Amino acid sequence: MIGKALTKVFGSKNDREIKKLRQVVARINDLEPSVEPLSDEELAAKTVEFKERIAKGESLDDLLPEAFAVVREAAKRVLGERHYDVQLIGGIVLHQGKIAEMKTGEGKTLTSTAPVYLNALTGKGVHVVTVNDYLASRDVEWMGQVYRFLGLTTGSIVHDMDDAARREAYAADVTYGTNNEFGFDYLRDNMKFDIKDFCQRGFNYAIVDEVDSILIDEARTPLIISGPADMSTDLYLKVDRIMRHFKEEEHYTKDEKARQVMLTDEGVALAEELLGVDNLYDPRNINFLHHVNQALKAHVLFQRDVDYIVKNGQVVIVDEFTGRTMEGRRYSDGLHQALEAKEGVKIERENQTLASITFQNYFRMYDKLAGMTGTADTEAAEFKKIYNLDVVVIPTHQEMIRKDYPDVIYKNKNAKYRAIVREIKELHAKGQPVLVGTISIDVSEKISNMLKKEGIPHEVLNAKHHEREAEIVAQAGQKGRVTIATNMAGRGTDIKLGEGVRELGGLHILGTSRHESRRIDNQLRGRSGRQGDPGSSRFFLSLEDDLLRIFGSGRLSSIMDKLGMEEDEPIEHSMISKAIENAQRKVEGHNFDIRKHLLEYDDVMNKQREVIYRQRREVLESDNVKQIIDDMIADLVDGLVEEYAIERTPSEDWDWQGLGERMAELFNLELNVPEEEREGLDAQRLSELLLDQVNQAYARQEEHNGEEQMRHLERIILLQMVDTHWKEHLLNMDHLKEGIGLRGYGQKNPLDEYKKEGFNLFMSMIQTVKEQTVGTLLRVQIVQEDEVARLEEERRQERERELEMARLASAASEQENKPVQRKEQKVGRNAPCPCGSGRKYKKCCGKIG
16 A cells, blocks of 8 residues: 555656656657757768767767667658657667567557667677567568668678578678577577687677567477487377377376376276386386377367368477467477378478577577567566566556446357457448457458358468468458457567548457466457557457366356356456456466576576587687697596596505506507516506606697698587587487476475586586597698598588578568568669660659559
8 A cells, every 4th residue: 555655756766767758758859959950971970970989988878868869860751750759768778688568559669779779889790689580581671771871880680591691691780680580690600610710709789679579488398400300200100000099087187277187097007008018117118108198288288170181291380479370480309290190191200409598598699688579568577587578557648538338248158259240340330440369370260150150251360371461450450340369479560541531440469368377368469559549459258269178267156056047248447357357367486497497507508508619619719729639638547537536545446447448449549568667656657657658649640640631620620529418418408308397396496406417417428528639649640642622621511501401490470471562672763764765763663553
């Protein structure tokens, strides 16, 4: 109560923040009269002046008012759009490394230009992260006009680019691209064999558009570069054939809330009988158990046209948040193959991880990170905890006048669908446009079929009809339009109202059910009521909806029964909306736990990844890695002495035979310590003798192969060993993570056990790398002068093939999902025609009609 009273008097923390920022905006506005009279050349020259002032030690914060005033004027001249005060507030928030929550239609794309320009002045590069290739290409062309006018360079990263084009784009002052492309380029760079082949140049400042979609929704799935593993696909078919014999409750139980399915004892016995194995839990049969579990998941938890679609003989994942197909993406751990067996399409071979990182750990590498979206406040706690990002809610330019009606709830789905069609029919009859939001493809197609029977013309936008995405969304505000869309998150296209629509009440949003995240519902609602437009929204629910069935309470159903309510009679009450919001909060908390759990485990891998990538980079940047090899030899010799020469016993009793065998195995050398010299030796002296012996052998190798050749060999072999064993280590860590949960039954914390065993595996891998690198270098014999160069080239080509396969596999999704776009530079109407006729474009090839 006291908190509410204080807020009324002093305003909320957010209000106080906005009040402070308005003072900075006032300073920017005061500069406008002095910036307006400048010529285009004088305005562009400000960039050079700002860069000189930064070089002399002036901070970006000191430059902010002037830089923002310059960008506002440039945008006015180039785009014909002047930043509103609230857009400048949003820009300051982004510059401060925070998240700006701005309602849909408030102009986030233009807002970002001011902080991007200011931070690009340092010359260290700014990354603007978008949700798809289409937006990256659109924004670099559209907003890039402002940057180029002011003398900055721009670039964009899309998936079908080669490395040379990527390097050029990353070298620009401002680089646009998708989160997947930025993340995959980081992983690919750290698999390369020459520092000159690296594309990225560091992590200075990034602005993430649709920040909630990228840093929260997509953060449940790590980025993985993988290559094919040597495994047969026959077992998937064999296990799939027995699935029809399994019955729920008798042979397995399912937990829809946790999306898990478990075999019962009867189910285990049935699987053993059908597969002809004695004991499914015998270590030799663990492969069968894994396949049975994945096949059960595929049949019981994953639904066609909800979780995935079958297209051109392939199982294609549907993104649960955006409704887009994710071509090229595959479920890991054999689940995708189990779905392919279920649907009777060609089963692709399983992949092995070559490199991976979570979005959380990728984006935490930036010196400064900021984000913008229409819906972030509900996840403010997660942004703070995981990324240390504060959320600031930016006021709207015009007052929001959309009417958000309470939810209506029906007894079952059929009654709900009938009510939805009735409402659409009524609104369509008076000409008010309706945007129908669904959470799955099958619901959008069911409503589409019902509307067809009623003779109501409409458009459907889902993963099966994504080619005309931008066009369908842009037209959704025209008079009489009915548009059905699956998950409207991050579409990046404004819905502008057609003529006469304002008078009819604006665009009406009709939600066919609540999404498990409040943000996704808010994104759908936010499509209506942009920039002070009228609009309305309402969600229709039924007691059979997954959200209410799994997470809601059973009280609603009993209330409806007690009241004796008819099937087509709805309940509409704010209490219902509150109950649903509570259910959504539960799911959001559950999903946050999943992401936190993923991050906790990836943090263990991240420390190891940092060590390996840092060492790889040191090797690539150094012309001479002899010092690293010398350190490895010294470590190996010390390890030998520690293992075979125990200080407490006299030196005659040391395990000289074991030491000799290990010397031969490790260094390809015979132990050279005569019997008479062994008496009275201490460990220190033995270490010196062995080190001297190995160094002499290494010197002979150098003499035989040539010093220059040896330096090349050291680099090639060290990198090869690191890459080979890191790849094996990733596989071992995957297997460790799979079974570590069972440690909980032994009263042990699985995460602590994972950290401990992961560390042991990592140290073991480092030891193996040392042993194999030194052992190979002491054995390798170069026959021809050019053999080292050939080896290096072969290794580079092999890695390029791996990377190319991974790129093709992982990046096809964006290409499939983007609308057709212009590749060449846009030609101005008054510019000379590119055909070379000498006439203006508008009078030549650009002539309309």
